[in-house]
Amino acid sequence: MGGTEQLARLAGGLAGLGIAFAAAFPFKGVPPHGVSGRPVPAQVEVRVLASGEFQIDPVGTALQATAFPAPGQKGGPTVAITARNISPLPLQLSMRLTALSPALDDAATVRASGAGAVLVNGGLGSSASWSKPAGLIQPGATTTIRIRLKLRPGLAPDAYNGRLDIRQFELQGIPDPGAVPPTTPGATTPGATTPATTPVAATTPATADPVPSTPAPKGH
Amino acid sequence: MPRSRKLLLTTLVVGATSAVAGLGVFAAFTATTDNPGNSIASGTVTISDNDASTALYALTNQGPGASTQRCIEVKYTGSLPSTVKLYRTGTLANGTAFNLTVERGSGASTFGSCTGFVSAGTLYTGTLGGLGTSYAGGVDAKGSSWAQNDIVDYRFTISVVDDPTPNAHAAVVTSGAHGFTWEAQNN
Numbered sequence: 001m002g003g004t005e006q007l008a009r010l011a012g013g014l015a016g017l018g019i020a021f022a023a024a025f026p027f028k029g030v031p032p033h034g035v036s037g038r039p040v041p042a043q044v045e046v047r048v049l050a051s052g053e054f055q056i057d058p059v060g061t062a063l064q065a066t067a068f069p070a071p072g073q074k075g076g077p078t079v080a081i082t083a084r085n086i087s088p089l090p091l092q093l094s095m096r097l098t099a100l101s102p103a104l105d106d107a108a109t110v111r112a113s114g115a116g117a118v119l120v121n122g123g124l125g126s127s128a129s130w131s132k133p134a135g136l137i138q139p140g141a142t143t144t145i146r147i148r149l150k151l152r153p154g155l156a157p158d159a160y161n162g163r164l165d166i167r168q169f170e171l172q173g174i175p176d177p178g179a180v181p182p183t184t185p186g187a188t189t190p191g192a193t194t195p196a197t198t199p200v201a202a203t204t205p206a207t208a209d210p211v212p213s214t215p216a217p218k219g220h
Numbered sequence: 221m222p223r224s225r226k227l228l229l230t231t232l233v234v235g236a237t238s239a240v241a242g243l244g245v246f247a248a249f250t251a252t253t254d255n256p257g258n259s260i261a262s263g264t265v266t267i268s269d270n271d272a273s274t275a276l277y278a279l280t281n282q283g284p285g286a287s288t289q290r291c292i293e294v295k296y297t298g299s300l301p302s303t304v305k306l307y308r309t310g311t312l313a314n315g316t317a318f319n320l321t322v323e324r325g326s327g328a329s330t331f332g333s334c335t336g337f338v339s340a341g342t343l344y345t346g347t348l349g350g351l352g353t354s355y356a357g358g359v360d361a362k363g364s365s366w367a368q369n370d371i372v373d374y375r376f377t378i379s380v381v382d383d384p385t386p387n388a389h390a391a392v393v394t395s396g397a398h399g400f401t402w403e404a405q406n407n
């Protein structure tokens with residue numbers, strides 16, 4: 001075996017080892033394409049609805065995010081919504097994010113906080129149900145509700161790439177069971193304040209409570 | 221050629237011929253098209269107010285000439301355009317003994333208070349008993365269709381009817397407990 005042949009064998013062996021190594025650890029330490037710490041092209045839109053007991057700001061489309069941080073990365077599309085209690089009672093907060101386009105139900109998580117409490121912390125899909133009442137806002141007081149969405153770690157790009165998720169934010173006030181009714185006009189026993197939600201062709205009354213019996217005017 | 225080989229060749233020829241014949245029998249030109257991913261969802265009709273289940277007024281010892289004003293805010297959050305009507309509910313007594321005026325407008329800041337209220341029109345003026353008690357008999361709460369996130373404030377002015385008949389008010393005259401309902405029906 002000549003020197004040239006030996007050199008050729010050595011070069012071939014080294015090349016083979018290199019190819020084998022590359023095949024065994026193709027992306028070791030390097031995230032897959034599109035998830036390299038740069039934003040990924042998943043989209044989310046949040047539309048805010050008005051609320052009976054609260055003055056909400058903004059109302060309408062409050063968030064239009066065209067990208068998310070890659071799964072597992074810090075940060076995420078965030079929206080801040082202010083709510084002022086315009087009812088006569090201290091209210092706890094309950095919220096939900098109903099889906100108009102549930103494209104990221106299984107791919108995204110959501111965390112929402114307000115009035116000193118965490119309102120929602122979990123999968124985006126499960127946020128469509130009313131959250132457990134939390135926090136407390138006094139009549140006339142304002143709080144900021146912050147909502148942040150993230151992609152779950154370890155997702156394949158197919159789970160989020162190019163998807164557009166549209167959510168509708170709703171907030172309701174639940175009278176604090178321990179609150180003392182105020183002396184403002186017509187104070188009565190507090191009750192639940194769930195906004196009526198009735199499907200198509202149904203009717204939805206908003207009712208001012210029955211007025212207690214009124215002792216009468218003095219006669220002439 | 222050995223006999224076994226002849227037999228094998230014959231079998232192959234017969235098999236190949238049968239296969240060709242079979243393809244001829246079952247051959248066909250085909251084409252399909254489809255329309256996947258269909259879905260349908262209803263819209264919503266949703267309306268709420270800021271009373272937190274608290275009465276708008278609970279008045280006692282009212283005399284003629286004195287009126288009380290209270291405000292309430294109503295919000296429509298349904299996705300379908302709707303017509304909203306206001307009507308009275310509950311049991312009403314002595315409906316002709318009390319006056320009621322309902323105005324629509326904006327600017328009322330909190331439930332009950334009418335500070336900042338700016339009237340845009342009067343929905344109803346008459347006796348408490350004269351206000352309808354059903355959607356059909358109710359008054360149009362805005363005068364036009366409601367869209368999602370429409371907000372309207374209402375000012376209620378309530379008073380007792382002046383009655384100069386001698387000795388007509390020696391005893392208390394009460395309205396009984398009554399309520400007001402805003403009902404939305406999609407257009």
